[in-house]
Amino acid sequence: MCAETPDYKDTLNLPETDFPMRAGLPTREPAWLEKWAKMGVYDRLRDKAEGRKPFTLHDGPPYANGHLHIGHALNKILKDMVVRSQQMMGRDARYIPGWDCHGLPIEWKIEEQYRAKGKNKDEVDVVDFRQECRKFAEGWIDIQRDEFKRLGITGTWDKPYLTMDFRAERIIAEEFQKFLMTGTLYQGSKPVMWSPVEKTALAEAEVEYHDKESHTIWVKFRVTDFDMPDMDRAGEEENVDAGADVIRTLEKMRGTFMGAYVVIWTTTPWTIPSNKAVVFGDDISYGLYEITGRPEECWARIGDRYILADKLAGEVMRRARLDDGMYRRLCDVTSHQLAAMALAHPLAGADGGNGEWDDPRDFRAADFVTEDEGTGFVHCAPSHGMEEYELYRDLGMLEQVITYNVMDDGGFRADLPFFGGTYILDRKGKEGNANTAVINKLIETGGLLARGKIKHSYPHSWRSKAPVIYRNTPQWFAAIDRPVGDGQDTYGTTIRQRALTSIDQLVTWTPQTGRNRLYSMIEARPDWVLSRQRAWGVPLTCFVKKGAMPTDSDYLLRDETVNARVLEAFEAEGADAWYKPGAKERFLGNDYDPSEWDQVFDILDVWFDSGSTHAFVLRDREDGSEDGLADLYLEGTDQHRGWFHSSMLQSCGTQGRAPYRGVLTHGFTLDEKGNKMSKSLGNTVAPEDVTKQYGADILRLWVAQADYTADLRIGPEILKGVADSYRRLRNTMRFLLGALSHFEESDRVEPADMPELERYVLHRLAELDEMVRDGYTAYDFQGVFQQLFNFCTVELSAFYFDVRKDVLYCDGDTARRRAARTVMDLLFHRLTTWLAPVLVFTMEDVWLDRFPGEDSSIHLQDIPETPASWKDEALAAKWAKVRRARRAVTAALEVQRTDKVIGASLEAAPVVHIDDAEMLEALKSVSFDDLCITSAISLTGDPAPAEAFRLPEVAGVGVVFEKAEGEKCQRCWKILPDVGTHQHPGTCQRCDDALG
Structure with missing residues (x-):
């Protein structure tokens, strides 16, 4: 019979589309850009x-x-x-x-x-x-x-x-x-982050932190005086003997502390010449430690006494190369006693009496001192540190503690003894000679207890990549x-x-x-x-009065007329107008004497x-x-x-x-291993390279698939995975285009007249429309994409399209074929608009394949409104049961296919045992054989036999495999008993009707 049967291939409604399977995005995307520009x-x-x-x-x-x-x-x-x-x-x-x-x-x-x-x-x-x-x-x-x-x-x-x-x-x-x-606006002088390489102040946003190896030093400040208020009050005691006891006690204290050293620790030796004070913590436990022994290589001397935080004393001694047996703790040192001390700078007297460092250093408590590291004391150079600056600003003592030792290029002022002409950094941002010069001078004067190196996170200019310093300079502030x-x-x-x-x-x-x-x-x-x-x-754009102080009320010129002249000039000439010859005279006009005002540059x-x-x-x-x-x-x-x-x-x-x-x-972009991208490591991914190899839509899809709130990884393997997702989506759209060839408005079917399967798909569209709109409103592109990708690949390609291929290809002009094509048209309009914000080129490609024209573009469309009436929760609950049972059947048939018992599911006519009466009723009300893509199916509420196939996650469903009985229809390939009994040879009733 097969030899005499006609070839019915040309009678099928096979999909028609020129939409290519291969996107060719790198070569085709520029053409769409030109089209959009022209339009x-x-x-x-x-x-x-x-x-x-x-x-x-x-x-x-x-x-x-x-x-x-x-x-x-x-x-x-x-x-x-x-x-x-x-x-x-x-x-x-x-x-x-x-x-x-x-x-x-x-x-x-x-x-x-x-x-x-x-x-x-x-x-x-x-x-x-x-x-x-x-x-x-x-x-x-x-x-x-x-x-x-x-x-x-x-x-x-x-x-x-x-x-x-x-x-x-x-x-x-x-x-x-x-x-x-x-x-x-005000002008102030305070420490700001300064780039010696770029010679300018930097904002926090212009700074990034990198590891840097720094010198670290432990420096001795000698106690030169000890004067507690109790000493003065002792002489006023009515009880002469009691007063004498107090005096003797205080004199003993003086003898104990005079000549001792307060030790500080710093990672910026270059700030020592600008030191103006040392501060301690009120709530820190301090002790006086005496050196009793020393190794050969050591700057400490036997008999030296050091005041240190007890918690840190052992580490300081270790840094000074002193073992446990080489020092002893003499006594407590209270904050009251510390406040009675006067300290000398370690370079005091070293400059031959010029007085650069000869004044006593201020010594007081401060709330920013901790015992986490260092010595329990902090050396203060308020010109180079904000905490110290703020401390002395609040005390009204800035004039006594601010220095101007460091110039804009990071070099010390030329007349600074010993260090003039040395630089913190060289012109390339590398370590200069200032730190070494300071350390060497401290060694020479006996001011150094220990030194070392430390690797720590340090601020760098994000432009020059060079370290920055804190430097006191006159700046303008808001x-x-x-x-x-x-x-x-x-x-x-x-x-x-x-x-x-x-x-x-x-x-x-x-x-x-x-x-x-x-x-x-x-x-x-x-x-x-x-x-x-x-x-x-x-x-x-401001002027300051010559001779006035920043705190004076008339220091800044505030005049709307002057401001207006500046703005008028900028509108016509740009900000260059400020720098042109005669600018000051031009802007001040006849209202002010230019010789009395300085122009800020x-x-x-x-x-x-x-x-x-x-x-x-x-x-x-x-x-x-x-x-x-x-x-x-x-x-x-x-x-x-x-x-x-x-x-x-x-x-x-x-x-x-x-x-x-x-x-x-x-977040930031990282390579596939989670490492920061770096040209030196060769792990960068250039957008231009991705668009040349894959096309821009693949890069856009990578963004949409990722959780942008965290750091995003990208690399060759990740892009391959994105490209695979893209191909699967593209195939979904290609199927729709093929299925909708020659679709006319007259083919459209109202939802009420559709089969349940189509109405179920409309319900899913209504759900998705809400999810997509909510997702886009919340900028949840990953959530939107995941929903649409799963819908396209799992619910459409692997279910609805798979089930309806038979109807689309083999039915004649039936109501269910028109309904299926109507749903696919609705799917087309929603999927293209839902995905257009992500896949801008591909959805344009899809749209123009169906609606060509110079003025046609998916990007001129809105997401279609989806009728609320499409939602049908009861129908969705029913079809959830249907699809669960279908999973058990398809899994059972896959076993038979793997075992080579059958080659295709249409060779099967399984018996499906259903425990749940409600599910059984649901399956009997639909064409369950069509849903399972079998030639026949038997449904029963009888208990499943032991040999029945069961899927663990679908309880209550057992599948017994049976082969379909009858002949294979040469047009639709279903195996049915009636094949060969109709007008057209080798066809079933449905195909015979379709052939007319």
């Missing part, structure tokens, strides 16, 4: 979104000085997924990309170019120098823009914001002037605890109060841990250092620039935010001390509140 998709979306509720993601500006790294790609792809998903859910989602253009990295590059040509930057006209910096930034902006666009990022690429635009520089200056006019006085007091009267209140009352944090991190930073931070001693940036911290972007993007642009607030700031975790932080401070200083309603934080 003006972003502008068309703005027109379409008119009247919608706006959603503004404010772009944290990358720095314009190099090719993109994988962290840039992660950040921008996340932003793009936010913007696209919000747009497709019905918002007017705006995205204005921007760049940070000022600052030291660019200035440093231009200086390097000068040095290579033998030129000195200081000999170049400052305006010419700034123009070269501007040109350098412009070049990198063009390069980075193309690299971002290649990743499929949408936005106003033709009108980005740049901090160096004239308008932006004008507004940055205007924002600074608000600090000037409200009394928040006071964060001073009442601002601008009347915007809803969130508080000071910058700190406003920031902390905004964090809790205005801002939503993703993840919530971001709130804690920023809150603790702002709660503990000092005043904001606004000034930098560089050239490329926006200057502090420090530039603003670049974090003030980027912190001000809300002012010239959100508030100043037509496509900004209607209320000046961003719905979202999205950056890496490092920006809690960077852009999130500076934007908060800046906006609280000028607007009285945060500039954002939401903050999303992502």
Whole structure:
């Protein structure tokens, strides 16, 4: 019979699509970019979104000085997924990309170019120098823009914001002037983190911590006097004998402590010449220790007496090479007794009586002294440490303790005895000769007890990678605890109060841990250092009165007319106007005598620039935010001390509140082994390399699959796994396209007229629509992707598509075939829009395969509304039982296939025993044989025999294998008893009907 049976292949409704299985993304994606640019998709979306509720993601500006790294790609792809998903859910989602253009990295590059040509930057006209910096930034902006666009990022690429635009520089200056006019700005001299290599102050956000090996020294401060108040009171005692006893006791104390040494420990020997004090802890137990023996190589001498914290004395002695038997503890030393002592600097008298270190050192208690390490005493150089500075500031003693020994290049002042001309760091940021010079001099004068080396975490400039120092310099600060006085007091009267209140009352944090991190930073931070001693940036547009003190009320010129002249010039010429000849006279006009005022030439911290972007993007642009607030700031975790932080401070200083309603934080990128990426290690992954090998959609899918709240790993094996997930999704979409060929509106079936299986799929679509919208609203891209991926691969490809292939291919124009195709059309529209924010190129490919045209794009679509009526919980509960039973049947058939009993499931007609009457009724009400892709199936409530197959996780279902009876239909391949009894040879009843 088979030989005479016609070939029915051409009578089947086989899928038709030209959609390729191989994506070819690296070569095809650029064409879609060109299409979107030609169409003006972003502008068309703005027109379409008119009247919608706006959603503004404010772009944290990358720095314009190099090719993109994988962290840039992660950040921008996340932003793009936010913007696209919000747009497709019905918002007017705006995205204005921007760049940070000022600052030291660019200035440093231009200086390097000068040095290579033998030129000195200081000999170049400052305006010419700034123009070269501007040109350098412009070049990198063009390069980075193309690299971002290649990743499929949408936005106003033709009108980005740049901090160096004239308008932006004008507004940055205007924002600074608000600090000037409200009394928040002040000039102070305090220790700040200083880069000797770059010759400028640094903010905390410009510092990173690396291990550094430092000198560590134990230094002796000699007790030169001991004068307790009790000595004076003893002479006034009415009882002569009692007074004499007190005097004798105190004199004995004097004899005990005079000539003893208080020992300090430091990892910065170069600060010893600037020492002005030693401090101790009130609640620390101290003792007086005497040396009774010594080895050959040792700086301690027999008879020396050292005052040390008891907890640390043993370690100090060990460092001094003294064994346990070489010293003894003489007595307790109380804080009352310590306060009675006067100490001499270890270099006192060494300079031949010039008096550099001859004054007694201040000696008092301080609450920052601990006994965790060191000696229990802290040497104080308030010019080089904030805790010491704050201690003596609060005591009103700064004038007595501040020194100016260290110059801007990290060298000691030339006239400093012994050390003038030595450097803490050399010009390349390596160890200089200052530490060695200080140590050698201490050895020479007998001031050193011990020395060593320590490896510890130490602040470095993130630009030059060189260590930084704390150095007292005159700088301009924004006071964060001073009442601002601008009347915007809803969130508080000071910058700190406003920031902390905004964090809790205005801002939503993703993840919530971001709130804690920023809150603790702002709660503990000092005043904001606004000034930098560089050239490329926006200057502090202010004037100071000659001869006046910073504390004088008329020290700063506060005049709105002068401010307005500056702003007008900046608008027309940019910030270069500040540096042009005659600028001071021009801005002061006829209102003030230029000879009485000094023009400030420090530039603003670049974090003030980027912190001000809300002012010239959100508030100043037509496509900004209607209320000046961003719905979202999205950056890496490092920006809690960077852009999130500076934007908060800046906006609280000028607007009285945060500039954002939401903050999303992502982790860093690591290699596959969890190591930090480094060019020297060769474990970096460049976005350009990924797009060349796989395409940008694979990189986007990597972002969507990962938990961005933690650090993300990436590498060749991980990308292979992502590519495999992509192929599985692509095959799902390809099946839909093939199944929907020639689908017309007239084929559509209403849900009420559909079979239960189709209505169950609609229920799942309704559930997924809610999950997708909730997920995108919460920026949970991983959750959205996992739901959709599982749906596509498990519920569609492995279940619904597998079951309905028979109907799609073999049915004629039946109601159930039309219903299946209707559901697949609904699936198509939802899956393409649900996935479009992630797979921007692939979903465009899928969409255009079905809806071609020059003006057609998936990115002009919204996610379709899903009727609530599609949800049917009772039906879903029933089909949960059906699918559980199906799993047991398919598992039983797989055993037979593995054992070569059958080649395909259509050869089977199993008997299925069901214990649960409700499940049995459910299975009898559906075409369970079609669901299991068998030619027949028998359902029974009888107990399953012992030999029945059972799946442990599906209790109460037993499957007995039986082969199907009958002949194989040559069209649908089912084995049925009626095959061969119809008009068309070798067909079953269904296929005979389809052939007509």
